[in-house]
Amino acid sequence: MMRFILPFVVFVVLAVFLFVGLNLNPREVPSPLIGKPAPAFVLPQLHEPQKNFSPADMKGKVWLLNVWASWCVSCREEHPVLMGLAQQNIVPIYGLDYKDSSAEAERWLQKGGDPYVLSVTDTEGRIGIDYGVYGVPETYVIDKQGVIRYKQIGPVTPDNLREKILPMVAELQAK
Amino acid sequence: MIPEIGHFSLIVALFLAACLGLLPIIGAARNDAVLMAIARPLARGQFVFLTIALGCLVYAFVSNDFSVLYVAQHSNSQLPVVYRISAVWGGHEGSLLLWAFILGAWTLAVAIYSRHLPDEMVARVLGVMGFVAVGFLLFMLLTSNPFDRLLPAAADGRDLNPLLQDPGLVIHPPMLYMGYVGFSVAFAFALAALLGGKLDTTWARWSRPWTTVAWVFMTLGIALGSWWAYYELGWGGWWFWDPVENASLMPWLLGTALMHSLAVTEKRGAFKSWTVLLAIAAFSLSLLGTFLVRSGVLTSVHSFAADPKRGIFILSFLVVVIGVSLLLFAWRAPKVGLGGKFDILSRESLLLSNNVLLSVAAASVFIGTLYPLFMDALGFGKLSVGPPYFHAVFVPLMVPMILMMGLGPLARWKKIGGLELAKRVRWAFLSALVIALMLPFVMGTWTAMIALGLLLAFWIIATMLLGLRDRLLGRSDFLQRVRNQSLSYYGMQLAHLGVAVFIIGVTLVKGYETERDVRMDVGDTVSAGGYVFRFDGVREIEGPNYIGGRGHVVVTKDGQAVTELYPEKRQYNVSGMPMTEAAIRTGLLRDLYVSLGEPIPGSDGAWAVRIYIKPFVDWIWAGCVLMALGGILAISDRRYRIHSKRSGAKLGNVLEEKTA
Numbered sequence: 001m002m003r004f005i006l007p008f009v010v011f012v013v014l015a016v017f018l019f020v021g022l023n024l025n026p027r028e029v030p031s032p033l034i035g036k037p038a039p040a041f042v043l044p045q046l047h048e049p050q051k052n053f054s055p056a057d058m059k060g061k062v063w064l065l066n067v068w069a070s071w072c073v074s075c076r077e078e079h080p081v082l083m084g085l086a087q088q089n090i091v092p093i094y095g096l097d098y099k100d101s102s103a104e105a106e107r108w109l110q111k112g113g114d115p116y117v118l119s120v121t122d123t124e125g126r127i128g129i130d131y132g133v134y135g136v137p138e139t140y141v142i143d144k145q146g147v148i149r150y151k152q153i154g155p156v157t158p159d160n161l162r163e164k165i166l167p168m169v170a171e172l173q174a175k
Numbered sequence: 176m177i178p179e180i181g182h183f184s185l186i187v188a189l190f191l192a193a194c195l196g197l198l199p200i201i202g203a204a205r206n207d208a209v210l211m212a213i214a215r216p217l218a219r220g221q222f223v224f225l226t227i228a229l230g231c232l233v234y235a236f237v238s239n240d241f242s243v244l245y246v247a248q249h250s251n252s253q254l255p256v257v258y259r260i261s262a263v264w265g266g267h268e269g270s271l272l273l274w275a276f277i278l279g280a281w282t283l284a285v286a287i288y289s290r291h292l293p294d295e296m297v298a299r300v301l302g303v304m305g306f307v308a309v310g311f312l313l314f315m316l317l318t319s320n321p322f323d324r325l326l327p328a329a330a331d332g333r334d335l336n337p338l339l340q341d342p343g344l345v346i347h348p349p350m351l352y353m354g355y356v357g358f359s360v361a362f363a364f365a366l367a368a369l370l371g372g373k374l375d376t377t378w379a380r381w382s383r384p385w386t387t388v389a390w391v392f393m394t395l396g397i398a399l400g401s402w403w404a405y406y407e408l409g410w411g412g413w414w415f416w417d418p419v420e421n422a423s424l425m426p427w428l429l430g431t432a433l434m435h436s437l438a439v440t441e442k443r444g445a446f447k448s449w450t451v452l453l454a455i456a457a458f459s460l461s462l463l464g465t466f467l468v469r470s471g472v473l474t475s476v477h478s479f480a481a482d483p484k485r486g487i488f489i490l491s492f493l494v495v496v497i498g499v500s501l502l503l504f505a506w507r508a509p510k511v512g513l514g515g516k517f518d519i520l521s522r523e524s525l526l527l528s529n530n531v532l533l534s535v536a537a538a539s540v541f542i543g544t545l546y547p548l549f550m551d552a553l554g555f556g557k558l559s560v561g562p563p564y565f566h567a568v569f570v571p572l573m574v575p576m577i578l579m580m581g582l583g584p585l586a587r588w589k590k591i592g593g594l595e596l597a598k599r600v601r602w603a604f605l606s607a608l609v610i611a612l613m614l615p616f617v618m619g620t621w622t623a624m625i626a627l628g629l630l631l632a633f634w635i636i637a638t639m640l641l642g643l644r645d646r647l648l649g650r651s652d653f654l655q656r657v658r659n660q661s662l663s664y665y666g667m668q669l670a671h672l673g674v675a676v677f678i679i680g681v682t683l684v685k686g687y688e689t690e691r692d693v694r695m696d697v698g699d700t701v702s703a704g705g706y707v708f709r710f711d712g713v714r715e716i717e718g719p720n721y722i723g724g725r726g727h728v729v730v731t732k733d734g735q736a737v738t739e740l741y742p743e744k745r746q747y748n749v750s751g752m753p754m755t756e757a758a759i760r761t762g763l764l765r766d767l768y769v770s771l772g773e774p775i776p777g778s779d780g781a782w783a784v785r786i787y788i789k790p791f792v793d794w795i796w797a798g799c800v801l802m803a804l805g806g807i808l809a810i811s812d813r814r815y816r817i818h819s820k821r822s823g824a825k826l827g828n829v830l831e832e833k834t835a
Contacts, residue, residue, distance in 0.1 A: 004448070004504060004505045004508045004509050006507040007452060007455075007456075007501045007504065007505070008498065008501035008502055008504070011459075011497055011498060011499070011501055013496070015490065015493065015494050016467070017548065017549055017552050018490055018543070018548075019487075019490060020552040021548040021552055022486040022490065051830050067587055069561070071561040071562050071563070072561070073417045075416040076408055077338075080753040080755075080773075081753070083773050084753065089778060099561070099695060107692075110692045111410075111690070111692040111772070111785055112410075112772060112773075112783075113772055113773045113783055124281075157752070158750065158751040158752060159750075159751075
């Protein structure tokens with residue numbers, strides 16, 4: 001008898017998880033980091049691994065931190081949007097290459113074009129945890145004082161670029 | 176007016192579905208012939224009203240009725256008519272309507288092609304399907320009505336997502352839904368058998384053709400989706416392990432297991448409770464797939480809307496349908512008994528191992544897909560699982576499965592000698608091994624993965640030839656023997672050949688693809704894989720609802736012209752989304768694939784251009800088509816035709832006894 005009830009038990013456990021999962025909407029912004037200083041890190045750059053980059057280098061500038069990876073499908077959807085944004089020279093985009101192999105990441109950028117001023121490599125995904133990265137891609141708007149002002153989960157689309165990110169960037173740059 | 180008719184039809188369909196979900200099942204329990212007999216008319220009525228509803232929505236799209244919110248969100252007056260029709264299922268509400276319509280069509284089909292079944296079985300099967308339909312119709316009417324009005328009407332619509340403006344996407348969702356929903360028939364048969372308490376071999380026999388048809392649609396649907404990703408995303412990949420792709424792969428894997436398990440249950444009476452569980456699980460995963468896509472619990476390129484209210488509804492519905500069926504299983508299955516005995520090495524045991532491996536594969540995809548959600552719910556932080564996980568678990572599971580797949584058709588039921596079997600297949604194995612070891616040298620590069628992939632593919636082919644030889648060659652007339660084999664035997668072999676062709680495609684494209692990502696000025700040439708590509712610049716084009724550039728690339732080999740390719744970069748007017756249209760020259764042995772990256776700023780017409788040579792890539796989809804054709808052959812078998820009255824010495828021919 002017991003073994004026949006097992007599928008039901010497994011399903012009940014799954015249903016509980018799905019229910020909890022519903023309240024953890026991955027596209028919403030539950031990030032406690034908004035309004036807080038961007039977590040510090042020092043990571044090697046993708047193209048020149050002997051050089052490091054840290055958010056502290058960006059004090060005094062408004063910038064975007066975009067979390068991406070060569071294995072990420074949604075990044076492909078987002079990629080042309082970032083390329084367009086980079087060409088307009090409104091705001092610098094820095095990339096955080098998340099849990100990726102550097103060789104594949106470089107190939108990915110060669111293939112699709114490189115919208116980033118530079119990318120840093122987070123091979124282990126440690127910094128991703130500090131930033132509360134859920135899915136790749138994610139994009140953070142960071143102000144002149146190094147405070148996270150906005151977090152976009154999922155791909156940046158022309159719509160939310162126009163309606164959310166760019167107005168916010170303009171406002172922060174004016175301050 | 177027309178949208179209101181659609182809305183009203185949905186309400187009528189809900190009412191009919193509710194009657195269908197209750198009355199015939201009660202009738203079957205009380206042995207009330209009248210209540211059982213209304214199942215068929217209700218199924219017909221439900222289908223008629225669902226057809227009217229779908230027709231009204233199509234009409235609203237074609238006539239650009241932007242006073243309907245759903246139309247305003249997913250269409251535009253500039254959109255070509257064919258995409259206005261496919262835009263019907265381009266969003267959440269319309270997808271649900273299509274789902275419900277297809278469920279209605281399957282229910283109608285069961286009502287029509289079930290004349291030879293006992294009345295109470297028909298009543299229960301149609302009742303279960305009606306119950307499922309209630310869930311979807313309620314969901315639509317309560318949270319996602321496609322006929323909601325937008326007043327005042329929009330001047331024009333927001334346009335269909337450009338990714339979906341593609342011929343492949345016109346038929347991909349209906350195909351896939353035919354598969355998803357088709358598993359509801361096997362599910363309904365399994366539940367009907369559990370409800371009736373008669374889990375004999377007949378229900379397996381009845382649900383086999385339905386399962387196979389659903390599986391055929393699903394195979395084609397997934398293949399179409401993968402093909403679309405290949406040519407539309409412009410990156411030359413064909414499978415991304417995206418949550419929504421996985422959502423279709425899981426029921427496919429279990430559906431494949433179910434087809435094989437049903438064969439054993441029908442022929443040998445074994446695995447009865449396992450088969451029932453598989454039938455429940457395959458449909459449950461179809462429903463779960465809908466939940467994952469529609470609730471937005473996972474981020475994916477496919478998720479359209481993340482509305483928690485909808486998520487809660489689908490989850491409750493899942494809990495009712497799956498929970499009830501698993502409880503029913505726990506209650507009834509222990510009384511089933513074990514069925515025919517078999518030895519540790521027999522066709523049964525080989526099929527059982529295949530079944531287990533397929534289910535484990537489905538479970539590993541499941542874990543990989545939902546792992547981020549589990550970890551997040553447990554408070555272990557947010558993370559994501561990429562293709563490396565899936566490659567690492569999938570390949571080791573598939574290798575033993577394919578090896579056994581070669582042996583299965585050769586093995587006898589009940590018992591076979593291990594030594595005897597090994598002796599029979601030794602030449603098949605050796606020839607596959609030799610080909611697998613040598614062929615990569617001929618192709619240019621030898622790697623272990625290529626050799627392994629080829630070994631598996633040629634192992635299937637060699638054992639298939641062996642099986643055909645044993646059956647077809649002998650003293651008696653060859654043609655007579657060819658005719659004597661059943662269509663389902665040929666169907667099985669064809670589907671297995673499809674797997675071999677698929678593996679060859681996957682292996683060779685992974686092993687030998689060439690990629691060039693280069694900056695090209697007008698007139699530049701690039702050589703790749705023996706071909707020379709000359710870039711003749713990009714000129715501006717204007718489509719019905721987009722503007723863009725069309726590149727011109729001339730391909731030559733040894734100075735001979737091969738083809739000219741016209742990759743495009745489009746910018747859609749309404750959404751502003753940039754899209755890449757790759758240009759592909761398809762060939763039996765290789766695809767030439769060119770897509771435009773970005774214009775190089777400050778240059779004189781130079782572009783970043785991606786050039787791929789993809790050897791054997793079309794074999795991937797050809798393999799899927801062969802699998803589907805195999806399924807079609809199998810269901811064309813004589814014994815599945817209606818009113819076939821073959822008196823056989825086979826087990827479980829209660830059916831014939833009842834109808835004769």
